[in-house]
Structure formats: C-alpha cells, structure tokens
Amino acid sequence: MSKLLIINPGSTSTKIGIFDGNTEVASHTLRHEASVIGSFHSVIDQYEWRIEEIKKVLADQGEALDSFDAYVGRGGLLKPIKSGTYRVNEAMLADLKKSIKGEHASNLGAMIAQGLATEYGKEAFIADPVVVDEMEDLARISGNSQFEKVSIFHALNQKAVAKRYAKENHLNYNELNLIVVHLGGGISVGAHKNGKVVDVNNALNGEGPFSPERSGTLPAADLVEISFSGKYTKGEILKMITGKGGFVSYLGTNDAREVENRAEAGDVEAKKIYDAMGYQVAKEVGSLAPVLMGKVDAILLTGGIAYSKMMVNFIKERVEFIAPVVVYPGEDELLALAEAANRVLSGEEEAIVYE
Numbered sequence: 001m002s003k004l005l006i007i008n009p010g011s012t013s014t015k016i017g018i019f020d021g022n023t024e025v026a027s028h029t030l031r032h033e034a035s036v037i038g039s040f041h042s043v044i045d046q047y048e049w050r051i052e053e054i055k056k057v058l059a060d061q062g063e064a065l066d067s068f069d070a071y072v073g074r075g076g077l078l079k080p081i082k083s084g085t086y087r088v089n090e091a092m093l094a095d096l097k098k099s100i101k102g103e104h105a106s107n108l109g110a111m112i113a114q115g116l117a118t119e120y121g122k123e124a125f126i127a128d129p130v131v132v133d134e135m136e137d138l139a140r141i142s143g144n145s146q147f148e149k150v151s152i153f154h155a156l157n158q159k160a161v162a163k164r165y166a167k168e169n170h171l172n173y174n175e176l177n178l179i180v181v182h183l184g185g186g187i188s189v190g191a192h193k194n195g196k197v198v199d200v201n202n203a204l205n206g207e208g209p210f211s212p213e214r215s216g217t218l219p220a221a222d223l224v225e226i227s228f229s230g231k232y233t234k235g236e237i238l239k240m241i242t243g244k245g246g247f248v249s250y251l252g253t254n255d256a257r258e259v260e261n262r263a264e265a266g267d268v269e270a271k272k273i274y275d276a277m278g279y280q281v282a283k284e285v286g287s288l289a290p291v292l293m294g295k296v297d298a299i300l301l302t303g304g305i306a307y308s309k310m311m312v313n314f315i316k317e318r319v320e321f322i323a324p325v326v327v328y329p330g331e332d333e334l335l336a337l338a339e340a341a342n343r344v345l346s347g348e349e350e351a352i353v354y355e
Contacts, residue, residue, distance in 0.1 A: 002069040002345045005116070006334045007054065009074060009108040012037060014050055017334035018063065022342055027334060028057050043103045044096075044111075051112050066120040072341045073109025074333065075129025077101035080151065083132045083159055083197070084352045085340040088114040088124040092354040101131065125351065127340030128156040130204070134196040139291075149207070153188035153200045154303070160336035161302045161328045162192050177292045179285050179323070181315070183305035184331060185254065187211040187281060191288040199291045201284065206241040209280035212305075213254040215245030216280065247273065256305045263310070278314035285319045296323035303331050 001021035008015040012034065017027040030053050040046045058065060073088070076096050086092065088110045096107045110126045117124035132155035142149050158180045166173040174195035182188045187210075188203035201208025201216075210216035218241070227237055240249070248254050250273045251262075262270035289296055299319055305311055306329040316325045343349040 002342060003067060004338050004341055005058075005065075005068045005071045006337045007071065007073045007109055007112050008333055008337070009050060009105040009112070011105045014054065015334060016054055016057065017338065019334075019338040022335065022339050024335065024338075026061065028061075030054070030057060042099075043105055043107055044099070046105075047108055047111055047115070050108060051115055054112065065116060066122075068116075068120070068122060070123040070125060070341055070345065071113040071116045072125045072127070072337045073111070073113035074106045074337065075126035075131075075156070076107030076109060077104050078129055078131050078354070080131050080133035081129070081354065082352065083128055083134060083155065085125055085127040085344045085349060086354050087344075087351040088117070088126060089354055092126075106130075125337075125341045125344065127337055128159050130155055132159075132197065134198060135200065136198045139199040150202055151197070151200055152202045152204045153190060153197070154182035154184065154186070154203060154331070155197070156333055156336050157182055157302055157331045158188065158190050158192070158197065160332070160339060161300050163339075164328065165298060165300055165326060171297075176297045177295050178298055178300060179288050179292070179296055180300045180302065181281060181285060182331070183211075183281070183301060183303035183311065185212050185304075186214050187216070187277075187303075189281065189284040189288060191291045193292055199288060204242060209284050210246040210277060212247045212256050212259075213243055213245060215241050215249065246277070256308065256311075260308055260310055274311070275314060278311050279318075282315050282318035285315070286322065289322050294322075299323050299325045300328060301325060302328040304329070306330070 004019040006017040006019060012032050014030040018025045078092065078095055078101065092110055093114060096110060113124035130152050133151040135151050140149050162178050162180055163173050166176055178192040180190050180192055186203040187208060188200055189208060190197040190200035206215060206218065208216050226232065247259055251259055251270055259270050259274050263274045285299060299322065301312055306327055312327055319325065344351045
C-alpha cells in the first residue's frame, strides 16, 4: 500500500488528506483568513506560505513528511487535456505560474505537491483537473463562428463517481453510457460515452443550469443590452454570471440548505427558485439522452446538493424514465485524487505526460 499526502487548495482553505492506499487515515481543513489571503498580490505568491502551513499541521500531528510515497495535488487551470493522472513536470509548473487559463487556488496544488516531492525525493501527481476536454467535434459548435463551446466541469468528481459506479456493478467504465450530474456551488452535467465525456456544459463561465451562485445560460440579447446599458462595469457583469447569480441573485444566499429550509418552512419564492434549479438540471439531463442515442445505462447524481432528498426526488421523477438514477452524495475529492494516484503506482494505469 502506498502512503499518500493529498493536497486540495481552495480560495479560503487548504484541505489535506493522509491515505494508506485508498483508505483515508486522517484529513484536515486549514482555514485561511480573508485578510491573510488578501495580503498576497497573486495566488501564486501564496505558495511558500501555504506549504509552510501544511508542514505545521503535519508536524503537530506527528506526521513525517518524508514518510509519504507520493504527493498528489488538485489540478489547476491548465491547457485542455485528456482525462487521467499526470506526473507533475516543468511544463505544467510553467503554465501554472503563468496562469495561462486564469488564476485559481487549485493552481497551487501541483506546485505544492512538486515542492514536497523535490524536497523529499518522491513523486508528485495531479488528476482530472477542470480543464479535461474529451468533447466531440459536434459538441463544440456554438452556433456562431466567433465562439466555440469549451469543456470546463467537475471532471475529478464526475470521473471518480462514474468509475465507482462501474466498479460496484462489475462493469467496465469504458463500455458504459452514463449521464453524470455534479450538484454543487456550480453544476455540471456530462455525457460519458465509453469512458469519455463527449459533451458537458461549461459549469464556470455561464452555460447549463443555474446553481447556488452561477447564472448558467442567460438570454443572450438581454445580456448584450445590460452590458451596454452603462449601468454596470465589465467586472460587475461577470460577477452576475459567476458569483452573484443563481440563488444569490434571487434569494441573497448561496447556501442550498438554507434555501431548502426556507422552502420547507413555507417560503413560496424559495420553493419556486429551488424547484427551478432542479427543473433546469432535469432539462439538461434530458438534452444529453440524444447525445447517447437514447442508450443510457444510468444517471448518476453527485455533489453536496445530492444530499438533499427534496432536490434528488425532484430531478429523479423527471428523468428516471430515461435510465435508473443512482445517487452518490458529496464530492470526495481527496479520495478521488488518492484513487487516481494509486492506479498509477500500482501499475493499473500509466501516468500521462503534460506537454
């Protein structure tokens, strides 16, 4: 069994997990004060500070950093790449340091993993970052030659859940047709065809169902009108799309549990907006059935909001005529990263080279 340190940097926290093979031994969430995060000029500038914070926690727990066989980081905003586990290399680090696809805390995952690997003479990996791109050519056509649809979605969790479903049912993921729905702060719905996500909504920049804080697909002409109205800056409009859309826009909160509680307590508006999100998710699921020629083996619901029986039941009764619905609540990203690294370390898969 390989002993792994898993590192998942977020905007205001760093989650770390210690794994013996695929078994979690311990996990810790390092909370970071907004004032401290704000003192850094860029995300990359946080590197030395975050790595020292991780070392402090592990030292307090009596964990020797040189006792790990490998270090696994959450993948960041890289070039579009195929699904799989990647050994961290110089090309990857260079692109992350340049923030070629934008700044995000997840960009630090590979950097921290490699920093530790170099210091202690071990290996560093990432797996299935949000930029995984396996879309078919037809799925890229937007309807206007000036725009191309892009693949940005919850690849790590979607892939992990799809493979888990296959393993539990003694099936081969590469021979299945699945529709996987990640229900979280962002929502992505992907068509998995023979091991590849051939179509999926851009879950970050405005496409598909709205979510707790993202607007999803908006009426294009109205968006143009508001953009040239002079009432809003470019930054404010982008924030409407990601950050202040969805529940935040309608109900002033991004907490799905709060919205559900309000709905159950008789808040008519909260119930309507909550149901509308489920309605849009169900429509997105339905839109992918033709992509798979109607041959769908299962529909998998995952992510934090998949804990909600209200939301799951709302979606399920609208889509289970397509295929059986199986629920995997939560987004166990630490486990998904451990499983990915172990597949390489055990020889089950080969690590992919980032170029």
